[in-house]
Amino acid sequence: MRQISKNLGNSKISKFLLKNALVLELPFLQRSKSRQVVTLQNNEEVLLVLHRGSVMRDNDVLVDEQGQFILVKAAPEKVMRVTAQNPFQLMRAGYHLGNRHIPIEIGENYLQLEFDPVLSDMLKKLGVDVQLVDQPFEPENGAYGGGHKHGHDATFAEDYALAQSAYHAHDHHCNHDHEH
Numbered sequence: 001m002r003q004i005s006k007n008l009g010n011s012k013i014s015k016f017l018l019k020n021a022l023v024l025e026l027p028f029l030q031r032s033k034s035r036q037v038v039t040l041q042n043n044e045e046v047l048l049v050l051h052r053g054s055v056m057r058d059n060d061v062l063v064d065e066q067g068q069f070i071l072v073k074a075a076p077e078k079v080m081r082v083t084a085q086n087p088f089q090l091m092r093a094g095y096h097l098g099n100r101h102i103p104i105e106i107g108e109n110y111l112q113l114e115f116d117p118v119l120s121d122m123l124k125k126l127g128v129d130v131q132l133v134d135q136p137f138e139p140e141n142g143a144y145g146g147g148h149k150h151g152h153d154a155t156f157a158e159d160y161a162l163a164q165s166a167y168h169a170h171d172h173h174c175n176h177d178h179e180h
Helices: 087-099 117-125 156-172
Strands: 003-007 022-026 035-039 045-049 061-064 069-074 076-083 111-114 129-136
Touching (some): 076 117, 087 117
Parallel strands (some): 003 045
Antiparallel strands (some): 003 061, 061 069, 076 129
């Protein structure tokens, strides 16, 4: 079974290199598990072994042991979309959800969270509108959350070398005239 052990995050990898990437579409709960068997969109099962505690985000780029890119897509799922008549009501709802350590996605005029009937009732009592929608769910990382790489991360050099080798493999096997 193929194994995926690297997450390059939402890297600035050329769209050309990602053109042939396999796609892994998962809801948030599965994107927050670092060790599991997952099924790619081509129906191939692969073993996912990422750093513990890591969360895959929409458009993250994963790499398997052969250097194949896998593009992560956030799958639509049933979530509660919270809207309000004014910003104060929405901030108040966000405060009460944060006080309960609920993962929430913060949009310009909305909050989204996983469906929970108790929280739905609480939010309605706060005077905000709650509706169920099918949307990808991308909650905030939190003030201390990770989720992206810096040049000093332990695997940065290895990841960069892998991306460069894929770039150069394309460059040397093409006999056509264009710029990279």
